[in-house]
Amino acid sequence: MTDASRIAVVGAGYVGLPTAAVLARFGHTVVCAERDDTRFGALAAGRVPVLEEGLAELVAEVVGNGSLRFVRSAAEAVHGARFVFLCVATPEAYDGAADLSFVQEVATEIASALEPGAIVVNKSTVPVGTALAVERITGATVVSNPEFLREGTAVRDSLRPDRVVVGADDRRAARQVGELFSETGAPLIVTDTVTAETIKYASNAFLATKLSFVNALAGLCESVGADVRDVVLGLGYDRRIGFDFLRPGPGWGGSCLPKDTAALVHIAESVGYDFALLRAAIAANEEARERVVRKVEEAAGGDLSGRTVGVWGLTFKAGTDDRRMSPAVDVTRRLADLGVSVRAYDPTVPPGPVPTDLADLEGMVLCADAYDACRGASAVALLTEWDEFRGLDFAKVADLMASPALVDARNLLDPAALRRAGFSYSGVGRP
Numbered sequence: 473m474t475d476a477s478r479i480a481v482v483g484a485g486y487v488g489l490p491t492a493a494v495l496a497r498f499g500h501t502v503v504c505a506e507r508d509d510t511r512f513g514a515l516a517a518g519r520v521p522v523l524e525e526g527l528a529e530l531v532a533e534v535v536g537n538g539s540l541r542f543v544r545s546a547a548e549a550v551h552g553a554r555f556v557f558l559c560v561a562t563p564e565a566y567d568g569a570a571d572l573s574f575v576q577e578v579a580t581e582i583a584s585a586l587e588p589g590a591i592v593v594n595k596s597t598v599p600v601g602t603a604l605a606v607e608r609i610t611g612a613t614v615v616s617n618p619e620f621l622r623e624g625t626a627v628r629d630s631l632r633p634d635r636v637v638v639g640a641d642d643r644r645a646a647r648q649v650g651e652l653f654s655e656t657g658a659p660l661i662v663t664d665t666v667t668a669e670t671i672k673y674a675s676n677a678f679l680a681t682k683l684s685f686v687n688a689l690a691g692l693c694e695s696v697g698a699d700v701r702d703v704v705l706g707l708g709y710d711r712r713i714g715f716d717f718l719r720p721g722p723g724w725g726g727s728c729l730p731k732d733t734a735a736l737v738h739i740a741e742s743v744g745y746d747f748a749l750l751r752a753a754i755a756a757n758e759e760a761r762e763r764v765v766r767k768v769e770e771a772a773g774g775d776l777s778g779r780t781v782g783v784w785g786l787t788f789k790a791g792t793d794d795r796r797m798s799p800a801v802d803v804t805r806r807l808a809d810l811g812v813s814v815r816a817y818d819p820t821v822p823p824g825p826v827p828t829d830l831a832d833l834e835g836m837v838l839c840a841d842a843y844d845a846c847r848g849a850s851a852v853a854l855l856t857e858w859d860e861f862r863g864l865d866f867a868k869v870a871d872l873m874a875s876p877a878l879v880d881a882r883n884l885l886d887p888a889a890l891r892r893a894g895f896s897y898s899g900v901g902r903p
């Protein structure tokens with residue numbers, strides 16, 4: 473028997489956990505399945521295993537009032553559930569396609585445990601046409617409900633999304649899923665599954681292209697002597713362009729933009745379309761990263777081999793502990809490949825042994841604070857826009873360095889103040 477409002481969420485990661493917590497907050501009864509032992513252990517002990525503003529508080533609230541609980545198996549979670557949300561990872565396969573093995577595994581696992589009439593809702597970003605495949609495996613009606621939340625602001629984005637998209641061949645099922653989010657007050661787009669799946673890729677590809685545009689523009693500004701910050705100001709007031717997603721940086725990264733752009737290029741290829749525009753945006757992203765490396769080289773006086781470089785920030789952006797496809801890690805890796813001794817500091821990475829995802833960065837020293845990271849350095853590269861870097865004592869930083877040179881890949885700092893403190897300063901797209 474299904475309970476009219478009982479919801480199962482499979483996967484308690486960056487998407488699943490905020491989704492489960494927010495649905496519980498909207499008054500639904502939610503059971504969330506997490507099969508990873510470490511993650512499950514943390515959740516069962518009342519800890520939230522990802523860094524997300526407001527998530528720990530929200531999870532505590534809804535677990536406390538009995539609207540959210542955690543179980544280990546997906547089959548157990550779907551028992552009695554009317555709606556089953558799939559929130560599992562779809563990593564990038566070797567050829568750029570999305571790796572669907574987790575989605576397929578879960579679909580197979582829950583197939584025999586689903587209640588009659590249960591609706592499977594796919595939130596994982598999957599290639600166009602996957603809903604049909606999940607429908608075939610589970611025998612259930614499948615609704616595609618792409619997720620647009622950003623890491624770091626997941627709770628806010630889920631409580632107040634810009635829009636809710638639901639796609640299904642059975643429009644009534646799609647509407648029912650849409651109604652679960654009625655409290656958000658967001659516009660509801662009801663469409664077919666293929667269109668819903670395409671919307672998700674189109675959004676991320678557009679955002680990536682916008683960022684590649686502004687990063688290329690920043691490169692151009694450096695050559696012509698323009699200030700990209702004022703250029704962006706001039707652009708942003710045009711309502712058709714807007715201010716969002718126009719901050720130049722060391723290139724875009726994270727768990728979604730790189731994977732989804734590669735997947736869309738792959739999807740296009742598979743139907744015989746060469747998405748040259750998107751390929752160019754991806755290539756421009758490589759350029760943006762390489763430009764930071766060249767600046768560090770210049771700041772350190774040329775040859776980097778044997779030099780020490782301080783790195784501030786390793787996560788793909790501030791406000792998250794996620795380092796997947798991080799431009800900061802990529803730039804650090806490129807520096808290490810040039811023979812640099814890296815001293816790195818990130819507020820979310822403890823000093824000491826190097827975590828496994830960074831294990832190839834041989835000899836990298838993880839420091840306890842930003843000061844320690846610049847000890848003996850010929851240059852410091854600020855790669856993630858953590859607020860704490862603004863308030864440093866730069867006279868002290870200069871004293872600790874072999875030569876005070878700063879590459880600010882996020883335009884976070886005040887060049888005039890740094891130059892007064894004796895630094896050579898190089899930002900992005902600033903004269």
Ligand code: UDX
Pocket residue numbers: 619620621622623624676679683716717718719720721722723724725726727728729788789790799
């Ligand atoms: C992104 C999408 O924004 C979200 O809608 C989707 O659901 C998942 O992918 P997220 O990966 O959390 O979210 O990060 P986002 O805040 O979008 O940033 C992506 C990358 O772009 C980061 O590397 C970030 O530093 C960079 N970025 C973003 C800029 O360089 N400048 C900006 O102005 C904005």
